[in-house]
Amino acid sequence: MSTPEIDSLLQQSYRHGFVTDIESDTLPPGLDEDVVRFISRKKKEPEFLLNWRLKAYRHWLTMKEPHWAKLRVHPIDYQGISYFSAPKRDPNAPKSLAEVDPKLLATYEKLGVPLHERARLAGVAVDAVFDSVSVATTFKERLAEAGVIFCSFSDAVQKHPALIEKYLGTVVPHTDNFFAALNSAVFSDGSFVYVPPGVRCPMELSTYFRINAKNTGQFERTLIIAAPGSHVSYLEGCTAPMRDENQLHAAVVELITEDDAEIKYSTVQNWYPGDERGIGGIYNFVTKRGECRGRNSKISWTQVETGSAITWKYPSCVLKGENSVGEFYSVATANNYQQADTGTKMIHIGANTKSTIVSKGISAGHGQNSYRGLVKILPSAHGARNFTQCDSLLMGGNCGAHTFPYIETRNPSATVEHEASTSKISEDQLFYCLQRGIDEEDAVNMIVSGFCKTVLDVLPMEFAVEAQNLLAVSLEGAVG
Amino acid sequence: MSALLEISNLSAKVGGKNVLNGLSLTIGAGEVHAIMGPNGSGKSTLSYVLAGRPGYEITGGSVRYRGADLLSLPTEERARAGLFLGFQYPVEIPGVNNVYLLKAALNAKRKASGQQEVDAYEFLQLVRAKMKLMQIDESFLKRGVNEGFSGGEKKRNEILQMLVLEPALAVLDETDSGLDIDALKVVAKGVNSLRSSERGVLLITHYQRLLDHVVPDFVHVLARGRIAKTGGKELALELERRGYDWVLEVA
Secondary structure, eight states, X not given: OOHHHHHHHHHHHHIIIIISOTTOOBOOSOOSHHHHHHHHHHTTOOHHHHHHHHHHHHHHHTOOOOOOSSOOOOOOOGGGSOOOBOSOOOTTSOSSGGGSOHHHHHHHHHHTOOHHHHHHHTTOOOSOSSOOHHHHHHHXXXXXXXXXXXXEHHHHHHHOHHHHHHHTTSSSOTTSOHHHHHHXXXXXXXXXXXXXXXXXXXXXXXXXXXXXXXXXXXXXXXXEEEOTTOEEEEEEEOSSOBOOSOOEEOOEEEEXXXXXXXXXXXXXXXXXXXXXXXXXXXXXXXXXXXXXXXXXXEEEEEEEEOOOSEEEEOOEEEEOSTTOEEEEEEEEEEOTTOEEEEEEEEEEOSTTOEEEEEEEEEEETTOEEEEEEEEEEOTTOTTOEEXXXXXXXXXXXXXXXEEEEEEEEOOTTOEEEEEEEEEEOOHHHHHHHHHTTOOHHHHHHHHHHHHTHHHHTTSOHHHHHHHHHHHHHHTTTSOO | OOOSEEEEEEEEEETTEEEEEEXXXXXXXXXXXXXXXXXXXXXXXXXXXXXXXXXXXXXXXXXXXXXEESTTSOHHHHHHTTEEEEOSSOOOXXXXXXXXXXXHHHXXXXXXXXXXXXXXXXXXXXXXXXXXXXXXXXXXXXXXXXXXOOHHHHHHHHHHHHHHHOXXXXXXXXXXXXXXXXXXXXXXXXXXXXXXXXXXEEEEOSOTHHHHHSOOSEEEEEETXXXXXXEOHHHHHHHHHHOSHHHHHHO
């Protein structure tokens, strides 16, 4: 598309978009300041937020797409994306489960996804596919009793603007990186959590129960604040493969823990990975970072990444508070033509800060899996300690595992340990299981689960079972 | 009634090399057979061929198990049909719980014979009883398959698995090697507890000392891929005294 054409399209959006026709649902493709203004206005945002978005947009214009990761990415046309579309029905969406691809349904079956959930996940065009009202209401009442705020980001902007203004962008600034800057300019929606001082959140917070969770879209923004002495466990994602028309996903997640507070953030990500030949699939460029601001605070990231054509993701911890603790537990699989470049950054600033990194990478088919991690000990971090364990499992001869650990220590009292291993599922292990009467598929699943055990063990229980099934499904047929 | 296992004129290659050369051997129900022989005579190959390990090419002969063709069955079906191989070098499977593997194995077998899956509580009771017999510590229940086990622990675990799975035919490949005398007695006790008129055991061993504790009905000498001599338990003693050379010369 030539520049004049784009311009004319943008003009159109300008005319029909936000100036007169505020009811318009979707912007045509393209991005400029007016698009940013349109989004903010559509969401009835306060001025500070609009200004912040604009700052981010202007900064984004000066930035270049990063290409340091070990990924091959088809060029992304940022002007070819529509940056605002209100939740609406896809006219091509299946009308009932009978119209859904049987292969997808078979996968749901294997994962044990409940029937009513299958319809929602497969994108069946039904407004209320299941009766969530009663569950959600009870859930909300219990949270309100405890004083926990858990709502969509948009709701929080309306109801708690002071909290948003105080914390937004304080962990991941709008200038942080190319994708974070883009997200800051055009983010659609996401989750907001505030846990008041001394409160232990009475249940696991899951996006599943969040009202208006549908269509949070490709530029999701999440902010979680744990006030002094509070505790919260947050579950993100879903084990079932998600259909999504948007190829580019660039989410930002910010976590903040004050003194003695703890956030446990668990993710199971299973976006569409593309087909067996690597066609299609989601590009997932995510910025996730937590800041342990207070003494004795703790942030723990656990992720099971099986989806997406491309995963670019480094959930990190900035350990400012004395004695604060950062953890990163990760399982990442790359099958067929999937590419994953994922890892973490642990930045030790406070004294006696401690971090643990356990990364399990599984490569199969033509998958390429890279661990990229930075452990940085600043001069102020006396007695800081890190332990890193980084294991790769290869299935078949066409895949690859790569490890890029960076360690920078500027305090001599720090202790940093790094262990790494690469192994194959051995013929001996398979034969052993077969000789005990276990069939090959079960044997492979068993060996893979064993390999990931340290990570699966720290997932909330119901998630762990799902994640194990998910690993089995995503590596189906990888050996043999 | 047909024999439990009937190996006729079996020849097999591994890595392009002939290892078994027309081996014949029949094991009847209720019998314990010991196979001895020098290194490289084909003992382990025989056990792998029977179990169906990939990479072993059958070039001639046949094996009938309970009257049916064994060699046409995939590895896991042979196991479910009651053929158990006690490994010489049991492999470690990190992170996979011992009990989990054992339960999966038992259920695979039960499922194949149309039985229900084993009840979790009953299963644990069963495993505990067999653990006691094999003098295996309680901590075993929480550990990964052979993960960090000593040589002796691995061998005892093999026998424990065998006792839980109750195979019709147990092939034990040098289960006695690397065991001290106390551990050897425990292993022997385990094997003896499985002996019955319906089951057969094939003991592959280098040493006569195991046969003091598990007394065989027949002792065979394997040489150059075939049975060179067969005798009773006294043959083992003679081999211990005289070595293999005299057998090989005759063969």
